[in-house]
Amino acid sequence: MTHLEVNFDGLIGPTHNYAGLAIGNLASDRNKGEASNPRAAALQGLAKMRALMKLGLTQGFLPPQERPRLDILQALGFDGSDRAAIEQAAEAAPSLLANVYSASCMWTANAATVAPSLDAADGKVHFTSANLAANFHRSIEATETARALRHIFADEDKFVHHAALPGGAHFGDEGAANHGRLAPSHGEKGVHLFVYGEDGGRFPARQKRAASEAVARNHRLDPDHCVYLQQSKVALDAGAFHNDVVGVANGSVLFLHEQSFEDRDAAHAAIRAAAPFADIIEAPASQVNLADAVSSYLFNSQLVTLPDGAMALILPRETEENDATRTFVEDATSGNGPIRAAHYFDVRESMRNGGGPACLRLRVLLDGDERGATNQNFILDDAKIDVLEAWAAKHYRDRLFPDDLRDPAFMDEAYGALDALTQLLGMGAYYEFQR
Numbered sequence: 001m002t003h004l005e006v007n008f009d010g011l012i013g014p015t016h017n018y019a020g021l022a023i024g025n026l027a028s029d030r031n032k033g034e035a036s037n038p039r040a041a042a043l044q045g046l047a048k049m050r051a052l053m054k055l056g057l058t059q060g061f062l063p064p065q066e067r068p069r070l071d072i073l074q075a076l077g078f079d080g081s082d083r084a085a086i087e088q089a090a091e092a093a094p095s096l097l098a099n100v101y102s103a104s105c106m107w108t109a110n111a112a113t114v115a116p117s118l119d120a121a122d123g124k125v126h127f128t129s130a131n132l133a134a135n136f137h138r139s140i141e142a143t144e145t146a147r148a149l150r151h152i153f154a155d156e157d158k159f160v161h162h163a164a165l166p167g168g169a170h171f172g173d174e175g176a177a178n179h180g181r182l183a184p185s186h187g188e189k190g191v192h193l194f195v196y197g198e199d200g201g202r203f204p205a206r207q208k209r210a211a212s213e214a215v216a217r218n219h220r221l222d223p224d225h226c227v228y229l230q231q232s233k234v235a236l237d238a239g240a241f242h243n244d245v246v247g248v249a250n251g252s253v254l255f256l257h258e259q260s261f262e263d264r265d266a267a268h269a270a271i272r273a274a275a276p277f278a279d280i281i282e283a284p285a286s287q288v289n290l291a292d293a294v295s296s297y298l299f300n301s302q303l304v305t306l307p308d309g310a311m312a313l314i315l316p317r318e319t320e321e322n323d324a325t326r327t328f329v330e331d332a333t334s335g336n337g338p339i340r341a342a343h344y345f346d347v348r349e350s351m352r353n354g355g356g357p358a359c360l361r362l363r364v365l366l367d368g369d370e371r372g373a374t375n376q377n378f379i380l381d382d383a384k385i386d387v388l389e390a391w392a393a394k395h396y397r398d399r400l401f402p403d404d405l406r407d408p409a410f411m412d413e414a415y416g417a418l419d420a421l422t423q424l425l426g427m428g429a430y431y432e433f434q435r
């Protein structure tokens with residue numbers, strides 16, 4: 001049956017804030033301590049999902065994770081009642097409190113790496129939750145991500161779930177944000193590009209080569225169809241903390257910046273050898289410099305195949321506002337090439353934490369039976385988006401400072417929003433605090 005890519009976006013949680021927690025992420029650092037607007041963030045994300053559905057794509061979502069994570073505070077010695085744990089942490093370690101409150105699971109491109117059944121030796125869809133070991137606030141996502149994926153893709157005859165890689169930073173794994181798949185079409189066997197880093201002069205690399213190799217083994221991929229490429233240190237030091245900040249693959253197209261890889265020529269040769277059908281569309285540094293690529297998030301676009309077979313770019317407004325990147329997009333979409341359209345979206349709340357359109361989604365390529373076996377609670381239609389919009393409008397604040405996390409009353413508010421979500425979706429006692 002027809003293979004379709006389903007995007008699972010992170011439904012942005014009520015605690016979205018700017019705490020400046022992320023290493024190597026210039027936007028997160030720049031906006032540290034500023035006021036966020038969680039309600040606008042959630043609505044922006046939902047508007048993007050609705051627009052992709054209008055383009056004829058199937059759209060899913062992953063629910064927000066439980067925040068604050070009281071179990072983590074307790075494990076770190078802040079015990080007593082829930083309120084007491086929050087108050088003690090606020091006093092003794094406010095930045096730790098921000099970590100257990102982070103809404104970072106919204107960036108589901110980092111939730112896991114996924115291999116379609118077409119490519120796995122056992123003919124099943126494989127998921128490896130990312131350990132996100134490079135940042136504490138993200139490392140606590142892995143167990144809940146694994147639980148969410150098992151909840152949504154429960155059929156063991158079709159789906160295989162691998163736990164996050166062991167060993168912390170030794171096998172640092174940031175999920176699909178450093179992985180791309182090329183194939184002549186969605187229904188054909190693909191070639192997997194795994195991009196890893198070596199520490200730069202300014203920032204440490206988050207994705208380790210050994211982690212990518214382990215994921216490829218877990219997913220039972222054909223080694224001849226896997227290519228390992230080192231991200232360039234200049235890109236890392238310019239703020240490309242994940243490779244999806246400088247490139248995106250879809251179908252036969254690889255859309256990327258000239259300075260993505262440490263050894264550009266060798267990388268392109270390796271890609272062409274494994275995927276002779278590949279169409280590499282590259283922005284020369286003379287036309288788009290790395291600073292513009294990173295600040296505009298040109299390459300953190302979603303490159304999607306529409307029902308008529310043409311491809312479209314789903315870009316952040318920031319790319320349109322930058323003359324160099326907008327012009328590059330106009331050139332890339334105006335000819336007879338595979339990419340025919342560009343759609344710009346306001347996802348500024350996420351962008352201010354370094355998360356563009358592509359960060360907000362996990363791609364899962366599924367055939368018809370696999371789609372049928374997917375928990376339909378997490379597949380959207382217009383009516384469900386209406387419900388989620390009304391829910392966010394009712395339960396989310398429109399202004400939140402990192403300091404607001406110190407008030408235990410905000411914990412009750414955040415849990416209240418998640419509790420209401422589980423009721424709306426009939427998810428039962430999904431979260432730990434509900435048990």
Ligand code: SUG
Pocket residue numbers: 017018019020021022023025028029102104107109110138177241242244245353354355356358359360
């Ligand atoms: O891991 N930002 C995230 C952004 C992730 C973007 N994802 C992809 N490129 N696929 C990160 O750096 C900021 C949180 C804060 O500072 O409060 C943060 O975690």
